[in-house]
Each structure stands twice: as C-alpha cells, then as structure tokens.
Amino acid sequence: SQTIHQWPATLVQPVGSPLSLECTVEGTSNPNLYWYRQAAGRGLQLLFYSVGIGQISSEVPQNLSASRPQDRQFILSSKKLLLSDSGFYLCAWSVARGYGYTFGSGTRLTVV
Amino acid sequence: DQQVKQNSPSLSVQEGRISILNCDYTNSMFDYFLWYKKYPAEGPTFLISISSIKDKNEDGRFTVFLNKSAKHLSLHIVPSQPGDSAVYFCAASVGGGADGLTFGKGTHLIIQP
Numbered sequence: 001s002q003t004i005h006q007w008p009a010t011l012v013q014p015v016g017s018p019l020s021l022e023c024t025v026e027g028t029s030n031p032n033l034y035w036y037r038q039a040a041g042r043g044l045q046l047l048f049y050s051v052g053i054g055q056i057s058s059e060v061p062q063n064l065s066a067s068r069p070q071d072r073q074f075i076l077s078s079k080k081l082l083l084s085d086s087g088f089y090l091c092a093w094s095v096a097r098g099y100g101y102t103f104g105s106g107t108r109l110t111v112v
Numbered sequence: 113d114q115q116v117k118q119n120s121p122s123l124s125v126q127e128g129r130i131s132i133l134n135c136d137y138t139n140s141m142f143d144y145f146l147w148y149k150k151y152p153a154e155g156p157t158f159l160i161s162i163s164s165i166k167d168k169n170e171d172g173r174f175t176v177f178l179n180k181s182a183k184h185l186s187l188h189i190v191p192s193q194p195g196d197s198a199v200y201f202c203a204a205s206v207g208g209g210a211d212g213l214t215f216g217k218g219t220h221l222i223i224q225p
Contacts, residue, residue, distance in 0.1 A: 006155075009153075032210055034212060036215075041217070042217055043116075043118075043201065043215040043216050043217040043218055044156070044201060044203075044213075044215035045215075046212040046213070046214075049211060049212050051210065057211065059212060088153075090155050090156070092155075094208070094209070094210065096210060097207070097208040097210055098144075098205060098207060098208025098209035098210035098211075099144065099161075099208035099209070100146075100158060100161070100208075101146075101158065101209070101213065102158070103148075103155030103156050103157070104155050105154055105155045106153065106154060106155045108153060
C-alpha cells in the first residue's frame with residue numbers, strides 16, 4: 001500500500017533562517033507530488049507541484065522553492081524565512097492523472 | 113479571485129441530524145469535485161468526490177450533490193456523529209487535478225450532543 005511521510009511535524013525557526021521540509025512517498029512509482037500551505041484563516045493554497053524528477057511548477061510567487069531529487073522525494077526550501085511563511089505545510093501525492101490526492105500529516109511552521 | 117468558495121466558516125449541528133455543507137465555484141471549466149475532512153494538526157483525508165457528468169454521489173452517510181447550472185455543490189452527512197466534528201474543505205479541478213486542486217477556505221463543522 002502507498003504511504004506518504006512528511007517531517008518534521010512542528011518547526012519553530014527565526015526570521016532569516018533557512019528551511020528544508022521533506023516528503024517521501026512509498027509504494028508507488030512516478031507519483032505527482034504537491035506542496036500546499038494552509039495559512040491562518042485561509043484555505044489550502046497550492047505552492048508547487050511536480051510530475052517527475054527535476055520538474056517543478058510553481059503556482060504563486062513566493063519566498064520558497066521546491067525540488068524533486070528522486071522519484072518519490074519532494075523537498076520544500078527557503079534560503080531566508082519571513083514571518084509570513086508561517087503556516088501549516090502539507091505534502092500530497094496523486095497518480096499521474098490525478099483523481100484523488102493523499103495528504104501527509106503536515107508540518108506546522110512558526111517563524112519567530 | 114477565489115474560484116472555490118465556502119461561505120460558511122462554521123456550522124453547528126445537533127448529533128443525529130443532517131449536516132449540509134455548501135460550496136460554490138466560479139470556474140466553469142471545473143469538472144471534478146472533492147470533499148476533504150481535516151482535524152487540527154493533521155493532513156486532510158479524502159471523503160467523497162463527484163464528476164461533472166453526475167449530479168449525485170453517495171457513500172454511506174455522505175452524499176455529494178452537484179448543481180452545474182448553479183455552480184454549486186453540497187455535502188450531506190446523515191446522521192451527524194460527534195466524530196464528524198472537523199473542518200471540511202471543498203476542492204475542484206479541471207480533469208483529474210494532476211496540476212493541482214483548488215480548495216475553498218473550509219467550513220468548521222461542530223456536532224453538538
């Protein structure tokens with residue numbers, strides 16, 4: 001069966017520090033991978049998606065970047081965090097055509 | 113411009129009664145719709161979906177209705193149970209959503225004993 005792992009669960013980082021969140025999927029090959037953010041009082045906003053190794057699409061301009069160094073690994077990064085980067089970050093995967101996402105357990109990021 | 117709207121931030125329903133969560137969309141290209149349930153500090157879990165070729169889909173206590181002409185969908189939960197208390201997100205996509213889902217802001221459902 002397929003599983004998705006996301007870590008860490010919580011993170012408190014000072015403004016200006018770097019960020020690296022990791023997501024891995026098991027039990028499937030060539031998944032579509034996604035990073036979403038849920039900010040306070042807002043819905044789930046798509047940040048990045050990837051349909052293959054090294055292929056990253058960004059939905060919104062931002063202070064973050066994403067990379068997919070391996071088929072089932074998706075990394076969300078920042079060189080210098082801003083206060084506005086605080087939120088709940090979710091990784092998700094789907095089969096190639098979509099039709100159903102599975103989300104990870106999320107990372108609560110607080111930038112102080 | 114918010115393409116998927118959930119206009120009720122919260123909804124309180126008595127246990128055993130029907131819960132009706134509403135969702136409106138503006139993009140007429142959307143043809144696949146989903147509902148997710150989310151507990152605090154957890155990832156959303158998939159509940160039910162519906163394709164635009166249907167107007168109703170049922171799965172146990174959960175039924176989703178789609179009114180394409182009104183660009184409106186709703187999730188019915190009958191009967192409502194305490195464990196249903198959570199935030200419910202409506203999501204929409206063009207095709208299967210391989211390039212991402214568009215989510216509403218969510219509705220916090222509170223089931224009262």
